[in-house]
Amino acid sequence: MPSQPPRGFPEAEFRARCEAAQRKMADRGLGALLLTTEPEVRYFTGYLTQFWQSPTRPWFLIIPKSGKPVAVIPTIGAECMGRTWIEDIRTWASPQPNDEGVSLLAETLRELLGEAGRLGLPMGPETHLRMPLNDFAALKAALPGIRFEDSGGLLSSLRMVKSESEIAKITHVCGLVSGVFEQLPEIISSGMTEAEIFRSFKRACLASGVDDVSYLVGGAGPGGYGDIISPPSERAVSAGDVLILDTGALYDGYFCDFDRNYAFERADDAVRNAYRVAYEATEAGLEAAKPGATCRDLFQAMQGVLAKAAPPELGAGGEVGRLGHGLGMQLTEWPSNTAWDETELKPGMVLTLEPGYAFAPGKVMVHEENLVIRETGPQLLTRRAPSELPIIR
């Protein structure tokens, strides 16, 4: 097991994140920021728990104009939040559906913002509000003088560029899972069901040292697979099948997100060719992944390769809607490698390259690698997939 990077972050990192947000808030005239989702709260506090899987309790974090964030959370989280750098932790005994933190939150916001003020919330793409709509309406009604507005790309612009500590965690999990994919031909074989293959893969990942295999999708089919987001079936794979596994495994709350393809015993020319096309598209993406280029450039570099090979009647590539995306505390983050995303690549951005296309009716081929943008170009975090479709015999 390679030595693992330390868990958590030094307090200085949270302070820097918080102050960067506060500078952006000042630019926009926002008096405070209200956050409700797991990655938003964790980014500023380090508060890491799977307890978010329970939908019962909302959690609130307020970034004031200056100073440390203020947590307004259920009592059950007080001890765990108390171990972070946050000092001002206000709690209510939850669940309490007739006042699920709303009055405590309103009181806290009034204290931090005054009776009038501008409160930013994430309202844009890839965000949501994690509290009941009725409670949100009650909060607004309790704060008639306060303007609730979109904090716009404030958070995404911060989170898109990763620190070296964040990159180290993603690098670590990418390395562990690369090793598991390399061992996989010794672990799986024809005759196993998709469900058995998925379980074997997850066990091997855990044995290698990842914390969790939160995300694993894929599938197998004769000569290729048709769909890359399904859970495994109870169908046994057999000679001629092509398998894809696409996984988001975690180390200390940071994801890898990449896939690998395998054929069982034999592979026909069509699928071997499709594999090479996707491999070459990834190469073209790597070539383009330099500071100053945009996500659109990445898209076009990869799409240029796919479009030459993709049967036009099947959509000319890009069936998944984009050819990769940001990666970090979430399986997918801004930006998107698409024709419309003009985000400029900056050192520290962690991205996936994910070229995919339909090479025959009902058959797609998708590759994926993870990288970080450096001053000098891309640094691969995953160990590159083999250049030819591997065959499990």
Add this chain to the structure above:
Amino acid sequence: MPSQPPRGFPEAEFRARCEAAQRKMADRGLGALLLTTEPEVRYFTGYLTQFWQSPTRPWFLIIPKSGKPVAVIPTIGAECMGRTWIEDIRTWASPQPNDEGVSLLAETLRELLGEAGRLGLPMGPETHLRMPLNDFAALKAALPGIRFEDSGGLLSSLRMVKSESEIAKITHVCGLVSGVFEQLPEIISSGMTEAEIFRSFKRACLASGVDDVSYLVGGAGPGGYGDIISPPSERAVSAGDVLILDTGALYDGYFCDFDRNYAFERADDAVRNAYRVAYEATEAGLEAAKPGATCRDLFQAMQGVLAKAAPPELGAGGEVGRLGHGLGMQLTEWPSNTAWDETELKPGMVLTLEPGYAFAPGKVMVHEENLVIRETGPQLLTRRAPSELPIIR
């Protein structure tokens, strides 16, 4: 490995769920229901994918006044949704942040509701809207004649009572994980770190046949633990430590949610006594878990035992805010075993009993079992914890 219940559900079950919702909608005069979260969409469609972990794309399901649900989803989900009983599947190429399905959704709602109508959405406790607030505002602006209102407890009242097929899935995963907990003393030992223990537990669960160990929290400490929602530390456990593991593992999209406690090598009287108190509180809960009783009755039965033992200066029990909850497609569901929840227990309800209390400063003891309410009383789905704190030697 015990034989597993079939995956998925017969179409008749989805039809029955849909028609039951439509009867309630008719009672309330709702012309349609708009759903945006994973369990809500899955309940009516059977659409099961981990792809929801990506926050990029919203997914919409509309339950019309009559007939099958209508899906308005990203193209990437069309194939997988096409394998469900849903026929009317409308897609847009996502991501597309300048119109992330909003105009397609508005058009579909206009078609189903007319220019004026009443649209229900879950807005109450334990719900949220999984789409950006800006998009929600745009949707409302596009449908000026349509009234968006709270669908109230419509969904929770349906989902709280499980079908036999649902109960079979929960029973299966509870049985598998009960077996893993029983084997655990042979798998873990002093000297292992918490992180190693967590990974060993997850691997054993996967080997036993669960699909995923989505949720695993807990911790260990000398003479007891202080917090039950944290991720594992890199601290090695040693003689005198008490460990709790609390897990939500999955089979075919349905959760178990229970815990077990273990001491390493030795246990002092205080923690052995606290264990017995929590065990007796669970017994009192089981005694009370009969059709016609309420969640409050369950709470009071358990709390009565805890209150006698709990040092009053430490809160007299109930630190987690409730003593159990509903269980199914989510780790926690309505209802809650609290002093205020007067939900009447009905046959088919699947619940956890989760008595816990602080028995010393910074030390809590929590037990948890899963059961289904039957005409004749409770049927345990987990194999009962030992009546005395088990000691791993």
